[in-house]
Amino acid sequence: MNPLSISIRKKNTPAGTIETTVLLSGILDHGGTIHLIEELQPVFQSEPAHLVLDITALRHVNADGIRVFSKIVALQEQHGGECHLINLSSRAEGARFEARELEGGVKILQLAGNLDLRGTQAVEQNVLKLCEGYRPQLLLDLSATDMVVSLGIRLLLQAIKTASAHGGRVLLLNPSPAVSTALEFSGLAQFIARGKESEVASGMAPKAG
Amino acid sequence: MDGALSLRIKNLLEEIPPATELAAQWLVSRGVPQEETLFARLAIDEIVSNCVKYGYDDSSEHHIEIELALADGRLMIAITDDGHFFNPLDHPEPDTSLPIEERPIGGLGIHLLRKMADHIEYERTFKRNRLRIHKTITASSSP
Secondary structure (H helix, E strand, O other): OOOEEEEEEEEEOOOOOEEEEEEEEEEEOHHHHHHHHHHHHHHHHOOOOEEEEEEEEEEEEOHHHHHHHHHHHHHHHHOOOEEEOOOOOOOOOOOEEEEEEOOOOOEEEEEEOOEOHHHHHHHHHHHHHHOOOOOOEEEEEEEEOOOEOHHHHHHHHHHHHHHHHOOOEEEEEOOOHHHHHHHHHOOOHHHEOOOOHHHHHHHHOOOOO | OOEEEEEEEEOOHHHHHHHHHHHHHHHHHOOOOHHHHHHHHHHHHHHHHHHHHHOOOOOOOOEEEEEEEEEOOEEEEEEEEOOOOOOHHHOOOOOOOOOHHHOOOOOOHHHHHHHHOOEEEEEEEOOEEEEEEEEEOOHHHOO
16 A cells, blocks of 8 residues: 555636645655656646645655655646645745845845745855945845744844944844744844834934034 | 654755745644744754754765654654764853854854743654754644
8 A cells, every 4th residue: 555645636716727736645755756746747747737735644754755846846837837835946045135225325135035044045145245344334124034043143143243343233124023032032132123214224324424 | 733744854954945844834734823833944944954064974874854743732843863962952051141242153043942942852862862842832823
């Protein structure tokens, strides 16, 4: 008996497309991944479809099983469809940021994505580079960040220290409750800016004279 | 909401993000609220990356087991590896009240988990490290 049980249901959506739900239960190991890909071949070869992978009833997934999700997402995209399973694709960018400069030389860095292992690695060099200028005044907007791990805290701490060593400073704006908690437990609460972006930025800008 | 999932990954950093995402997806599918799902992501990211980076000094392939269990309104995350003996609970708490210039960079991972978890247990059996992290799923945030 195959340790992975696969149940496929199809339905027409009001938009006229086909939604295929694949319910996986049991163990997704090497054999399970082969079985799964075989079962999904007709889905890939049919009209572009919306594919939903329901993993609620899985009990064990090994490294092959984890990787097969990325493969399914890629195959589904190749055939013009969509796969609904949160981003397990190895091509995911992690985090990114956009920088813009306000009057008075204050830079706003708008971070998008989590400061987890992948997200931190994706942005750290560029963030730190911005902290190395002459008296850098940086406002890091965390409103689009759900979580921060210790590597991310380490990056923030390094950014704060680097800017300070160059005569500037870094403040953190709009953290979510979960990010605020992590910042407080890490002793960085004092760097959370209170107030609106424009007010905080105007308070940071070096005064003339 | 009750149930269990185990994930087995190789000791490679690139295996961590998909495993973390899959664990989070499974918890969400079981109705676990965002607060505890984010906590699980944090715990897996912190402990497994530490194990991959510092747990081994050979180039052989090793496997790390990540288990998630939901029962009686509680989440338990267990991470088991065959790396060097390492009890993260033995490490002293960092002094987060030091002035920023004197603060060491790093050493905050287990500190964050200790602060956020209800309870953490470590055991070393058959040359394997096993860390179990417990967290109550708060009634107010339950779906």
